[in-house]
Amino acid sequence: MDKMKATYEVMLGLAAEMVWDEALRKRRCDILYREIDTALAMGDETAFRNLTEELKSLA
Template sequence: MDKMKATYEVMLGLVAEMVWDEALRKRRTDILYREIDTALAAGDKTAFRNLTEELKSLA
C-alpha cells in the first residue's frame, strides 16, 4: 500500500506541475497580446516582430 501511496503522490505532483506550467503559459500569452497591441499602436515594428516570435514559440 505504501508503494501505491508514493506513486499517487508523485502523479499528483506531476499534475500540479502541469497545471502550474499551463497557468504560467496562459499568463505570458495574455501579456504578449497586450504588448503586441501596444507595439502596433506605437508603430514599433521591431518590438512587434520580437513579441510575435515569442508568442509563436509558446504555441
C-alpha cells in the same frame, strides 16, 4: 500499500506541475498579446516582430 501511496503522490505532484506550467504559459500569452497591441499602436515594428516570435514559440 506504501508503494501505491508514493506513486499517487508523485502523480499528483506531476499533475499539479502541469497545471502550474499551463497557467504560466497562458499568463505570458496574455501579456504578449497586450504588448503586441501596444507595439502596433506605437508603430514599433521591431518590438512587434520580437513579441510575435516569442508568442509563436509558446503556442
